[in-house]
Amino acid sequence: MIQRNGGELAQTQRSADLLLTSLKSSSRIKRHLKNRQVPIADIRWLKDCVKEKELLPLDKYSIPVDDVSSRSTHDTSSTDSQGGSGDDKQSHANKGNDINKQSHTSKDSSNENKRDSDNYYLPKSSDILTKEFANAEPDVLSYEDTDSSNDESNSNDDGDSDDIDPNYNNTRYECLRPTPLRSKHNGKLVAYLRLLEKARELETNDKSALAYRHAISAIKAYPRKIQSEDEAGKIKGIGSKIKELTRIYLETGKVPEAEALLSDEEFRTLDLFNKCFGVGPATGKAWWDMGYRTLQQVLDHGTLSNTVRLGIQLLPDFIIPMKRSDVEELIDIVETQAASVNDQLLVTPVGGYRRGKQQSGDLDIVISSKQEIDMSDILLSMIDRLKSQGYIKHVLWKSRIGPSTKQDRLHKQRAADTDDNEDQVISKSFRRSGFDELPKAFTCFMQPSTGISRQVDLIIASFEEYPTAVLGWTGSRQFERSIRDYAKKEKNIKLSSHQMITRSMPERRISVTNEKDIFDALDIPFISPQNRNC
DNA sequence: AGGCAATACTG
DNA sequence: CAGTAT
DNA sequence: GCCT
Structure with missing residues (x-):
């Protein structure tokens, strides 16, 4: 039945990515289990799919076996950029589901064909x-209260409650002071x-959103x-508006204007839409205006690019936070595979993980080399x-610029097809051939131990680019903005994730061999990754 | 009143 | 060019 | 929305 409908029957449990069973008790299932990495569902799912001629969500059929809930205990919504709205409360999707008998099956884990089989990798439900x-x-409202019985310790004496703490570096540059996770x-x-901030962002009031971001960073620090x-x-970053909000908060313990968002249908819907890869504020708003209220409606009735469709379909998985151990499992995989591609490769996890976050929404990895080697093609x-090893299931996005060689090929090809406007083509390829950015790809991994799809961003950096790439990709976003701003305004230096150069005319590249060199070149104190959570 | 990080891909 | 992603 |  599986094969007749375009699926594949795995030879072993290990190579399957879905197990179907009709066994009833989870203890019996466990005795037969050799692969805990994939979802387990009632065999009726298969029959119903065939009946409906479509892949149904697994959730009504999935059978919980894992008692060591893969979810974390307390979930204090992530720290930066990610939704401050602590939405889902532990969706324990699976309620009374116990059925009988067994049989296992489904997709082979390696191979990737672009036909329908892609769908079988998709929904977890x-x-x-x-x-x-x-x-x-x-x-x-979920928030990170590190300190319940606050005060005490410092707050030493003088606490003239109207003066700011003298230990605080009251600057407009977030990169000049340590900012912890919470x-x-x-x-x-x-x-x-x-x-x-989120509301402003969804309204595309970018500048206003940015102002909130500055204030938030200041308060966190x-x-x-x-x-x-x-x-x-x-406090620099807090002006009349946010000062007023603070006043209200101090008096009442609430901020009504923000509180209202927690039950605002439009805000919450846009927020959800916006979580899909490829869906920004404009697209989300357009969907809302067209009357869509759930992602399923969008899937069913919207006309979507493949990327966006994927983005929606992967959301149920992408939204599940990774614990540090989940991230580490993926890092190991990348390290192992990198070593077999070239033993000189250096794999460095960056992003939120490097900043110490306990939960991550994705994994960013810089791949560089221990010595100077040719990185094209890496x-x-x-x-x-x-x-081919079955880890990457989708490439959501990939840059095509890569160190010279194949890039030139592309451009020559292009120039060949369009002899129309030679000049344009040439100047274009000129700019690009100078490797403006790092080759990178945003991919979807299947995490072996859980079967959950995870977003993994791979960034290639040459030996020289390594320090700036690591600095640039460690974030946080606000930290990057501020350090680049500082470099430009205060030091007349242009900083990006692939180089650091003086802006004064004979533009010269400032060579750095590690992160510390960059801070030194800017003459600012080194801030550890754990304190870059602006 | 001007500026807010910096770049690249897609459609 | 507008929109999205990091 | 806030700083210069």
């Missing part, structure tokens, strides 16, 4: 796709401001509990290898 906010319970003393206020509106008003080699 979940209620996210059908989630609708019309009459839903409001979200609960606010130690003002977590709830930060959570409210995040909501407002602020070393004690803010006790008065005047104290808040003295990206493609890695992708090929990871695909």
Whole structure:
């Protein structure tokens, strides 16, 4: 039945990516289990799929076996950029599902063909796709309170509650001071401001959103509990509007303007849409305006590019946070595969993981080399290898610029097809051949131990580019913005993830061999990755 | 009043 | 060029 | 929305 309908029957449990069974008790299932990495579902799923002629979500059929819930215990919504709205409360999708008998099957894990089989890698199921906010319970404001019984310790004496803490570096450049993962003393206020930031972003009020971001970073870095509106008003990044919000917060313990968003249907819907790869504020708003209220509706009725369709279909998995051990499992895979491509490769995990986040939404990896070697083709080699080993299931996005060689080929090809406007083509290829950016790919991995799809971004950097690439990809986003801003405004230096150059006319490249060199060249104190959570 | 990081791909 | 991604 |  599987093969007749375009599926493949795996030879072994290990190579399957879905197990179907009709066994009833989870203990019996466990005795037969050799592969805990993949979802287990009732065999009726298969029959129903055939009946409906489509791949149905697994959730109503999936059978929970794992008792060591792969979810983490407390989930305090992620720190940066990611939604401050602590949406889902532990979706324990699986309720009474126990059926009988067994049989296992399904897709082979290696091979990747572009036909329908792609679909078999897709949905894990979940209620996210059908989630609708019309009459839903409001979200609960989730925030990171590191300190319940605050004050004490420092706050030493003088706490003239209207003056800012003297230990605080009150600057407009976030990169000049340490910013921890979470606010130690003002977590709830930060959570409210995040909501407002998000709302501005979804309205495409970029500049306003940025202003909230500055304020949020400032407060996260602020070393004690803010006790008065005047104290808040003295912090750079907080102006009249946010000072007022702070006043309200201090008086009532709430920020109504933000609180309202927790139960606002449009906001919550746009926020959800926006979580899909390839879907930004404009697309989300367009969907809303067309009357779509769930992602499933969009899937069913919208006309979508392949990338966006994938983005939606992968969301149920991508939305599940990775614990550090999950991330490490993927790092191991990349390291192993890199070593077999070239033993000089150096694999460095960056992104939120490097900044110490306990939960990550994706994994960013810089692939460089221990010595100067030719890095052209490394990206493609890695992708090929990871695909053939069955780890990469999709490439969501891939840059095509790569160190010279094949790039030239591309451009020559192009120039050949369009002799129309020679000059344009030439100047274009000229700019590009200078390797403006790092070759990179955003991919979807299948995490072996859980069977969950994970977003993994691979970035290739040459030996020389390594330091700036690591700095640039470690983030946070706000840290990068501020350090580049500082470099430009204060030092007249142009900083990007692939180089650091003086802007004064004879542009000269500043050579650096590690991150510390970059801070030194800018003459600013080194900030450890754990303190770049602006 | 001007500026807010910096770049690349897609359609 | 507008939109999206990092 | 905030700083210069």
